[in-house]
Amino acid sequence: ETGVTQSPTHLIKTRGQQVTLRCSSQSGHNTVSWYQQALGQGPQFIFQYYREEENGRGNFPPRFSGLQFPNYSSELNVNALELDDSALYLCASSLRTAGEQFFGPGTRLTVL
């Protein structure tokens, strides 16, 4: 059974640029949730995708957007990057919209 994978591992961008992060869910999981983890903090919920639709969103602006594909993999897009967007971005997959979530290794984004 393959776990949750994310790419890239690290990314450096400058303010104003756009970025796309990718996530492959664990085999058999149809739900993907994205979290932002700032240094020294707990993960904060960005949004969740279920059956290719956004199922819920946390307190993040519209420049954070996402997609889920028929194979349940997902993308997180961030436009107009700001310095405060520097963080570890985590993807978690689950069998359903609520319950156990399994995290990937994350993508470390640095905005200069």
Add this chain to the structure above:
Amino acid sequence: GENVEQHPSTLSVQEGDSAVIKCTYSDSASNYFPWYKQELGKGPQLIIDIRSNVGEKKDQRIAVTLNKTAKHFSLHITETQPEDSAVYFCAASREGSTLGRLYFGRGTQLTVWP
């Protein structure tokens, strides 16, 4: 929304001692409480969870207790080992809802000294 508080923020113990991390939550509708271990440079790993219909759950050296009335839950690690050193996060959510987002505490850095 839900608010999860976690204490202590750092915890140092001698190898073989026990470690206890405590969390409180605010939303009485929360019914699912997972604990995650995050090692440096890695994503959080689910180590144990508890649901509101259970008061205690054990898995080898790890146990979690839940007090629904007081809205707090705790992680207990016995016979600690250096490889237990990591950041531990508690979380809360509503299982069975249409959106089971996890609300996390701020984490506890556990250091186990040999």
